[in-house]
Amino acid sequence: MLGEVYAEPSAGFSPADAGHRATVRFVERLYRELARGKPVAEALRGAKLASLAAGDPVGTWAAFSVVGDPTVVVPLGDPVRRMWWG
Numbered sequence: 001m002l003g004e005v006y007a008e009p010s011a012g013f014s015p016a017d018a019g020h021r022a023t024v025r026f027v028e029r030l031y032r033e034l035a036r037g038k039p040v041a042e043a044l045r046g047a048k049l050a051s052l053a054a055g056d057p058v059g060t061w062a063a064f065s066v067v068g069d070p071t072v073v074v075p076l077g078d079p080v081r082r083m084w085w086g
Helices: 015-035 040-053
Strands: none
Touching: 015 040
16 A cells, blocks of 8 residues: 555565565655755756766656656754754
8 A cells, every 4th residue: 555664574585575675775765855855856856866877776766656746855954863852
């Protein structure tokens, strides 16, 4: 189902595992670009180019696209770990 994240244990390594890892790296790149204040379309393009340069399989990132206004800047920042008492 869309929007759900799950993990299942694996006893070995399969080519699908490599694809999942490449997709995770792609999403991390995308969010890094967004956190730098880039518009959505520019962040997506940067993440795709970085994945291509890294040799990640095209199938792990090619399906990602922008729906809506590509010039929107998402107000993200680097996560900050704060303690509830401080």
